[in-house]
Amino acid sequence: VASVLTFDFYLLPFYLFMYPFRNILFPTDFTPHARAALKYAAAFAHEGGGRIVLFSVQSGSVPANLLTLPERVLEEPDQRWLQQLRVEVRNLLEDPMFDGLEVEPVIIEGEPAPEIARAVREFDIDLVTIVTHGRRGLARAVGFDRGGDYRGGDVSCADDPSAAARFRRTPRQPHGDTPEPRSPCN
């Protein structure tokens, strides 16, 4: 007597990530190094008539309406980093590479690896662009779960200790219309 175990997983044809790429995730920490991936993301988006999700993960709480917050809110000493972040986002969005493309800036709080993995699922991403120095393993930068799906990683700063240091841990805070004061970094 034998019992039959049927698995939920089968050899699936791979059509989910087919070319052309419609949804492209461009993770960035706004460093010049990370910007090297921009032209590739833009080129593939132009080629396939796709859109780009400009994605940045921060260690502090970022208000969802960062780009439209009144300037006076960000002039508080505790909010200066948000002011700087907003400048960096706006500068990047003005890059000519984005001309004619649909770009959605998404800036969230969290750990880069799981947040990027979540973004890949939530935004139905076909392509992720990654810049690496190539000095260390890509294990932290790129991951795939046991089903073969992209798990995400600490992308643009993966092999760049100086960039990684930009992400400072702070207690998670709820998102609101006005930003919460940022805690001192650990």
Add this chain to the structure above:
Amino acid sequence: VLTIRPPQRDFVEHRDSHTEIRLNRVLLATNFRPSANAAAQVAAELVRRTNAEFHALYVISDYVGEMAQMFPEASGPALSRLREHVEGKMSVFASEAKSRVITHIAEGRPYEQIVRLATDADVDLIVIGTNVHASLFGGAPVLGPDIERVVRNAPCPVLCVPTGKVLTPAPVLVAEPVPQM
């Protein structure tokens, strides 16, 4: 996942606020396993849309050659059969492809051979399939050592294409345990 390690060969041209993909040569590194199918399809589609030259490479790993030296009676013929098998697979792949494929079969360390061909042939993009499972490495997300070496040493960007969900293609029969008396 497109990995870029500047400075390296560049296949994107931005001029007069126009960004274009200018692929002249695409190299597909394949082992003909199911995990490479997705990469092959993406590479073929890229080549079709960009009119690039399509190179396909299979590397017979150097450990097969070492085995043949250690056990010449058994492994020598096996190596010969493997070469014939790979040549057959390459021929089928080239004949079924919708565009002309320049096939390559190399022997040695896979990443070295991939990087060498990419360098020698002035390849603009390497396409490679991935299916290394994190479960094999204590949950650590990995691409596999060979792919990481390719990414680190490649003269051009590397497009790592994850496979679909690959597990058992057929049900597994498991005998019920014998009742203990």
